[in-house]
Amino acid sequence: MTRRGYIIGAISLLVAFVVFVIPFLFVAINAMKTAQDASSLDFSLPERWVFWENLVTTVQTRDYALLLAYWNSIVITVCAIALLVVFGAMVGFVIQRRPSRTSRVVYAFILAGLMIPPAVVPTIWVLQGINLFKTLNGMILIQVAYGLGFTVLLYRAFISTIPRELDEAAIIDGAKPWQIFFRVVLPLLKPVTLTIIVVQSITIFNDFTHPLYYLPGRENITVQLTLYNFQSQFVSQMNLLFMNILLITIPPLLVFIFFNRQIVAGMTSGAVKG
Amino acid sequence: MSRVELKDLRKNFGGLEVIKGVDLTVEPGEFCVFVGPSGCGKSTLLRMISGLEEQSSGTIEIGGRDVTRSEPSERGIAMVFQNYALYPHLSVRENIGFGLSLARTPKDEMRRKVETVAETLQLTDYLERKPKALSGGQRQRVAIGRAIVRDPEVFLFDEPLSNLDAALRSQMRIELTELHERLRATMIYVTHDQVEAMTMADKIVVLNGGRIEQVGTPMELYERPATPFVAGFIGSPRMNLFEGDLAREMGCEVYGIRPEHLEVSETEGRWTGRVRHVERLGADTILHLEVEALGPLLARVDGSRTFNPGQTVHATPNTDKEFRY
Amino acid sequence: MRRKSPYPYWFFLPAGAIFLVLFILPTVASFYFSLTYWDPFEARFAGWDNYVQFFSEPFLVRGLTNTLVFAFLTSGLKTVLGLLLAVLLTSGIFAQGFLRSVVFFPVLVSTIGVGLLFQELMHPTEGAINLALAAVGIDGPGWLTNPSLALISVALVDVWRGVGLATLIYIAGLATIGQEYYEAARIDGATRLQQFWRVTVPLVRPATTTVIILSLIGGLRLFDLIWAMTRGGPGFSSDVLASVIYKQYQAGFWGLSTAGNVILFLMIAFIVAPLAWWLNRRELEA
Numbered sequence A: 001m002t003r004r005g006y007i008i009g010a011i012s013l014l015v016a017f018v019v020f021v022i023p024f025l026f027v028a029i030n031a032m033k034t035a036q037d038a039s040s041l042d043f044s045l046p047e048r049w050v051f052w053e054n055l056v057t058t059v060q061t062r063d064y065a066l067l068l069a070y071w072n073s074i075v076i077t078v079c080a081i082a083l084l085v086v087f088g089a090m091v092g093f094v095i096q097r098r099p100s101r102t103s104r105v106v107y108a109f110i111l112a113g114l115m116i117p118p119a120v121v122p123t124i125w126v127l128q129g130i131n132l133f134k135t136l137n138g139m140i141l142i143q144v145a146y147g148l149g150f151t152v153l154l155y156r157a158f159i160s161t162i163p164r165e166l167d168e169a170a171i172i173d174g175a176k177p178w179q180i181f182f183r184v185v186l187p188l189l190k191p192v193t194l195t196i197i198v199v200q201s202i203t204i205f206n207d208f209t210h211p212l213y214y215l216p217g218r219e220n221i222t223v224q225l226t227l228y229n230f231q232s233q234f235v236s237q238m239n240l241l242f243m244n245i246l247l248i249t250i251p252p253l254l255v256f257i258f259f260n261r262q263i264v265a266g267m268t269s270g271a272v273k274g
Numbered sequence B: 001m002s003r004v005e006l007k008d009l010r011k012n013f014g015g016l017e018v019i020k021g022v023d024l025t026v027e028p029g030e031f032c033v034f035v036g037p038s039g040c041g042k043s044t045l046l047r048m049i050s051g052l053e054e055q056s057s058g059t060i061e062i063g064g065r066d067v068t069r070s071e072p073s074e075r076g077i078a079m080v081f082q083n084y085a086l087y088p089h090l091s092v093r094e095n096i097g098f099g100l101s102l103a104r105t106p107k108d109e110m111r112r113k114v115e116t117v118a119e120t121l122q123l124t125d126y127l128e129r130k131p132k133a134l135s136g137g138q139r140q141r142v143a144i145g146r147a148i149v150r151d152p153e154v155f156l157f158d159e160p161l162s163n164l165d166a167a168l169r170s171q172m173r174i175e176l177t178e179l180h181e182r183l184r185a186t187m188i189y190v191t192h193d194q195v196e197a198m199t200m201a202d203k204i205v206v207l208n209g210g211r212i213e214q215v216g217t218p219m220e221l222y223e224r225p226a227t228p229f230v231a232g233f234i235g236s237p238r239m240n241l242f243e244g245d246l247a248r249e250m251g252c253e254v255y256g257i258r259p260e261h262l263e264v265s266e267t268e269g270r271w272t273g274r275v276r277h278v279e280r281l282g283a284d285t286i287l288h289l290e291v292e293a294l295g296p297l298l299a300r301v302d303g304s305r306t307f308n309p310g311q312t313v314h315a316t317p318n319t320d321k322e323f324r325y
Numbered sequence C: 001m002r003r004k005s006p007y008p009y010w011f012f013l014p015a016g017a018i019f020l021v022l023f024i025l026p027t028v029a030s031f032y033f034s035l036t037y038w039d040p041f042e043a044r045f046a047g048w049d050n051y052v053q054f055f056s057e058p059f060l061v062r063g064l065t066n067t068l069v070f071a072f073l074t075s076g077l078k079t080v081l082g083l084l085l086a087v088l089l090t091s092g093i094f095a096q097g098f099l100r101s102v103v104f105f106p107v108l109v110s111t112i113g114v115g116l117l118f119q120e121l122m123h124p125t126e127g128a129i130n131l132a133l134a135a136v137g138i139d140g141p142g143w144l145t146n147p148s149l150a151l152i153s154v155a156l157v158d159v160w161r162g163v164g165l166a167t168l169i170y171i172a173g174l175a176t177i178g179q180e181y182y183e184a185a186r187i188d189g190a191t192r193l194q195q196f197w198r199v200t201v202p203l204v205r206p207a208t209t210t211v212i213i214l215s216l217i218g219g220l221r222l223f224d225l226i227w228a229m230t231r232g233g234p235g236f237s238s239d240v241l242a243s244v245i246y247k248q249y250q251a252g253f254w255g256l257s258t259a260g261n262v263i264l265f266l267m268i269a270f271i272v273a274p275l276a277w278w279l280n281r282r283e284l285e286a
């Protein structure tokens, strides 16, 4: 590395520290202050370190609402992703393997879903009609519907790299369509499935807007809504607000640390040629 | 061991007719080879027999049974693909046993069958490996094992050796021929390599542009090619074919003479030409001649004789071995 | 009789049913409901009233223009900054990998969390930003309390949060440019700046298209950040379509809310689709 590289790197590090790292430090530090200390919002170190007390208080707020929210969010994320992976791969598989008018129409609709904003109130109307409004099941299906575009896009591209001869060998071995899919193709989709799981789990876990519309009610609270709901209560307890932010940022942080490569692959999948 | 009969088989892709009416009978236990230039429809024909491709019209019978509308798995066939098509996520054992496991064969029986097949193909030591960890020849054997374990009436091969290097290819040729002798099953084999066709086939089917050009044993095709196309296609180096003045002089439209049926002399002969290029193969030497009024002419001579580019030589056709069309 | 395809269409069924019922059906229904007076109890036909209202009531018109300003501002900034950052972070500087992670991480963090954090940081008198500015003698503005500044402030935070994704996409795009173009340009005597304009910019076009389109769609649809930071305030000064849709829904004006949704749909269709077409065509010509 050149001297110039070191200098520019050092300057960049400094700027990045101020612009990107300090805000997070601000959260972390304030999450460890007492309420009184945190109310001044400045950048001093805590007078007294009360990390554990704040954590316990935040978790206990409103009858352990944060734990309930974690549970709900995890249920929604896990179930939605399980359905997305299986159903999305099935769609991507047939679209890629059977180029026909029907396939093209289905693909066009699903891609349109990447662009078109959902019509929220009519969706609520539909959910009410099928008794899924305000239910976790409804929320799960909504996340499946909204995540399908991305999922099918990635699966279709990946399946095109799997030789068709494998399907044909299985056909001759007597495999039924679902056996070709579940026993030959799906196991080969592992890398792209991991990418989809990682990216979609962050997206669904961080989703605020859709639970806000489709999943009102105390017992249905999700992680992102805890912040929103506690906001009024925390006005005088900034330390707890920041502790809450900290607590809901941890899962994406862990995913980021362990699955950096998959995130990059997923996020840039449209980059080189969309 | 079954007879395969194709009757007026046709295939269109979009508006384009690719197979233009094929009638063919492959006898039980026969090793039948489809040859022809690239794009002539060999793979398409084979895939129609397998059922992977649906025919546009015509019928297919295997073992006296009309299978025209049957699923591939119900036709009593097995297929070996050019790129092996081994399931990458399964071990050799699971690859060979895949069809059996789909058919819910009892575990013991499956194990026994797979191991028997593995033994005949010398794959016993590799049963737990994934295809990635095998050499090209071993992968090819696994693909063949997967076909054998189905105990099919007919084996179908689509250019199975084209991904192997020359040495391995000739070894696998011998193994396949031995396999055929042992199993006595009907085999249909697609290649564009005429050495494979000549050495392995009981019967060669020459395809051209979606039609059968000629059917016969290797020696029949060599000795009595029915058309100039077959004459030019079978035999290496290829037959010299002439239209125009020479053909008219000979009383035909196309006149043909194989390079090995030309007598080359330094002193005298029917045609006089100049040596343009000398290809030494060891036992034989191929001369590329330029003959006045004829154009390029290939001749095969004994490897012990020496010729030099630029030299003037004379060539005389063996009149018993001429072809006139 | 045709034999069955090994790739049957019923594979579309599970996903298709969910998609059809929960996405397509509401979208189609929205066109009808946008033409009604609709509340939790009934839907009466209203003709174009909701649309007329949208284009005449000042606070709703404000929402429309704000949406456009916000989308183009954030998209432009993300494109420019994303490219510059990507060039910087591929030039082989010290701690490059770490810097990439740092820039990208906000993309993965809860938007609501980011919004609330910056709400505190941008507090006019006690916020860290203005305290820092005061320390160097600058009197910082009321970032979120000044009606003419609130929308811009949120836009800046959105850029802070989203530039990492643009950077990542540009880095992937830059990786596809062969080193030989730069070598050829250097042999031709191009300066670094000329290399940037004559080689990098034209050859990362596909990435640019992706970044522009993605960030434009994201900007037009943005709701959570605005809601966390200003709830459209002060007054209606930072309202965008998505926040108007939510407010009207909350107020029980479902028809009006749905009309907003249809307008957002049409806006995306008529801005993004032609733009995508135009950018792709230029790409082919280039």
Ligand SMILES: Nc1ncnc2c1ncn2[C@@H]1O[C@H](COP(=O)(O)OP(=O)(O)OP(=O)(O)O)[C@@H](O)[C@H]1O
Pocket (backbone or CB within 6 Å): B013, B014, B018, B036, B037, B038, B039, B040, B041, B042, B043, B044, B045, B192
């Ligand atoms: N799915 C398809 N759609 C349209 N045309 C096709 C399709 N498959 C094959 N063809 C055309 O049919 C013709 C025959 O193809 P085929 O694969 O049978 O040739 P081949 O004899 O096996 O050639 P090769 O020796 O190169 O494998 C070719 O002209 C090919 O372009």
Ligand SMILES: [Mg+2]
Pocket (backbone or CB within 6 Å): B042, B043, B044
């Ligand atoms: Mg072929």
